[in-house]
Amino acid sequence: SQKIEQNSEALNIQEGKTATLTCNYTNYSPAYLQWYRQDPGRGPVFLLLIRENEKEKRKERLKVTFDTTLKQSLFHITASQPADSATYLCALYTGGFKTIFGAGTRLFVKA
């Protein structure tokens, strides 16, 4: 079955730097992949969706890449701010309206 691997260790970076989070999957490449932000005690918030035929997607300070050869997606936040501190979830569409979620990577941005 499809599995998602996100770095379980927290990522600590300095304000103003670029944060890069990794999402690896094990089996077939999904039709699309999504990234969500989740704050403690809250539901996930949708950030970006990238399809298998797209290499890169951008939205303001966010950038997502999708490499079907490496079976990997990278999520970048440029000019990071303390307000970007949260858990970021990678989600893969597996068909039949179903999506599976990674456990997420916690990001801490220090002022």
Place this chain on the structure above:
Amino acid sequence: GAVVSQHPSRVICKSGTSVKIECRSLDFQATTMFWYRQFPKQSLMLMATSNEGSKATYEQGVEKDKFLINHASLTLSTLTVTSAHPEDSSFYICSARAESSDTQYFGPGTRLTVL
């Protein structure tokens, strides 16, 4: 746009009672709604998928008689935890998807504590 609400945000109940959680899509019609539960520092675990007017499809290991799901309209789904026990304490989150969209939009979640 794409706002999903959940009510209540927190509920504390006694063991053996039933609890109903509502999930509403406020500005779009949700042809499909999903219910998840999440334990601390763990991933979202899909419990069931429901399409408006149809019976919910439950994931393996989820008791359909314990977690009753109703998706009676294109903007409302309810999850009822029947005869709740302390092990049912968790964070329950719903999400909704419009027919024309690939994206799920999540509600803010409901923290259930069963004493």
